[in-house]
Amino acid sequence: MFWCDRVDVPAPAPQLVDTVEADLAVIGGGYTGLWTALQALEDQPGLRVVVLESEQCGFGASSRNGGFCDSSLTHGLANGLSRWPDEIETLVRLGRENLAGLKSSLERHRIDADYRPCAEIEAAIEPWHLESLAEDVADHQGLGDDVDLLDAEQMRARVDSPTYLGGMIRHNDVALVDPARLVWGLRSTIEGRGAAVYEHSPARAIKRQNNRIDIRTPGGRVRADHAVMATNAYPGPVRRPRRYTIPVYDHVLMTEPLSAEQMASVGWAEREGMGDISNMFHYYRLTADDRILWGGYDATYHFNNGVGAPHDQSEKTHPRLAEHFFQTFPQLEGLSFSHRWGGPIGTTTRFTATWGTSLGGQLAWVAGYTGLGVGASRFGARVALDLVYGRQTERTELKMVRKHPVPFPPEPARWIGVQMTRKAIQRSDRRGGKRGAWLNLLDRFGVGFDS
Numbered sequence: 360m361f362w363c364d365r366v367d368v369p370a371p372a373p374q375l376v377d378t379v380e381a382d383l384a385v386i387g388g389g390y391t392g393l394w395t396a397l398q399a400l401e402d403q404p405g406l407r408v409v410v411l412e413s414e415q416c417g418f419g420a421s422s423r424n425g426g427f428c429d430s431s432l433t434h435g436l437a438n439g440l441s442r443w444p445d446e447i448e449t450l451v452r453l454g455r456e457n458l459a460g461l462k463s464s465l466e467r468h469r470i471d472a473d474y475r476p477c478a479e480i481e482a483a484i485e486p487w488h489l490e491s492l493a494e495d496v497a498d499h500q501g502l503g504d505d506v507d508l509l510d511a512e513q514m515r516a517r518v519d520s521p522t523y524l525g526g527m528i529r530h531n532d533v534a535l536v537d538p539a540r541l542v543w544g545l546r547s548t549i550e551g552r553g554a555a556v557y558e559h560s561p562a563r564a565i566k567r568q569n570n571r572i573d574i575r576t577p578g579g580r581v582r583a584d585h586a587v588m589a590t591n592a593y594p595g596p597v598r599r600p601r602r603y604t605i606p607v608y609d610h611v612l613m614t615e616p617l618s619a620e621q622m623a624s625v626g627w628a629e630r631e632g633m634g635d636i637s638n639m640f641h642y643y644r645l646t647a648d649d650r651i652l653w654g655g656y657d658a659t660y661h662f663n664n665g666v667g668a669p670h671d672q673s674e675k676t677h678p679r680l681a682e683h684f685f686q687t688f689p690q691l692e693g694l695s696f697s698h699r700w701g702g703p704i705g706t707t708t709r710f711t712a713t714w715g716t717s718l719g720g721q722l723a724w725v726a727g728y729t730g731l732g733v734g735a736s737r738f739g740a741r742v743a744l745d746l747v748y749g750r751q752t753e754r755t756e757l758k759m760v761r762k763h764p765v766p767f768p769p770e771p772a773r774w775i776g777v778q779m780t781r782k783a784i785q786r787s788d789r790r791g792g793k794r795g796a797w798l799n800l801l802d803r804f805g806v807g808f809d810s
Contacts, residue, residue, distance in 0.1 A: 388412030470544030
């Protein structure tokens, strides 16, 4: 996997082999867990914090994503408007404050995550995409975003592809990061502030005992006053989140570095984050060494919430992604790919995170960012801390926090429903964006499935 394929990967943290006492136990060493630990330590210096990670920190989506760090807490403005129109101004403001806080944290703790504010472009590659762009621009401008509508000539002047018919560029509240370096920097920071991080120490069992949380791992035990579970797409010791989240696999390609001539043929002088606006969409970006990361399109669900290394590689999706890459950039024909990988994204029926508490309120959990968790995970961690410490805040009063999404049905209805929805989304793209009966029915009940 590209982001971790480096000589400066940090040494592994120890495995838990004893009983340790903690004020706060964090289950999961991805972005959410690490942000939980850091913000808790900033709130209460000297707090005894223990982080348990079943593999190595960042093993899941936190080190496999594209590095798009967006202010949105709602999986994009359109999704937020459709679900929480009465709260959208608050959600947008909180999202902007969260992104500013993330940037400030990186600067304050000197975390070198290659954080780079940039514009983001949504490309129209089908005629029907153009119809929705004007509405999207109006929605963004109505909430204070600095956006412009681009015609085909303007698009190709920025990034040259024969597939571009137009687009929308947003200049504010978007950044790119190096995903793995963000993980490594957060881990180093919390360790420097006194947190104990244990890797290869999965939480196998958890219970409330004598008014404390008791967590068992294969080699040890943590006894804590409070706990936050941040396992996202992966199953944790508390089962309740599994009603609301499922793991869907996203796949990614990374090219070899482009030559100066190849870079000139593409343009991309401002190195914007890119994506198209199909239901089955692609996202792509340049890396610091002029590679192109190219991912998305298909999202695959494996029966019974299946996760594991065998699903990381796809002999169907990866070749299809390569085909789409060269359709988009035919001038790069012959460029090779150095890395390919996949990983599970935790999603909900509303495409955004969901929260809850368990064990008498002494444990809080959060999961389900649906691919926009690089920035939103910091907010998710902050809400989880509010919940576990019983704080009533503006965040905890949000409908998005107080109300769970529609749960997924049990198997086999879960698998059948996802497959039906994937096929309906593919039909929608082929039919000029027309939703069709199945998607319209899901829309009525506030249920969806994102590509």
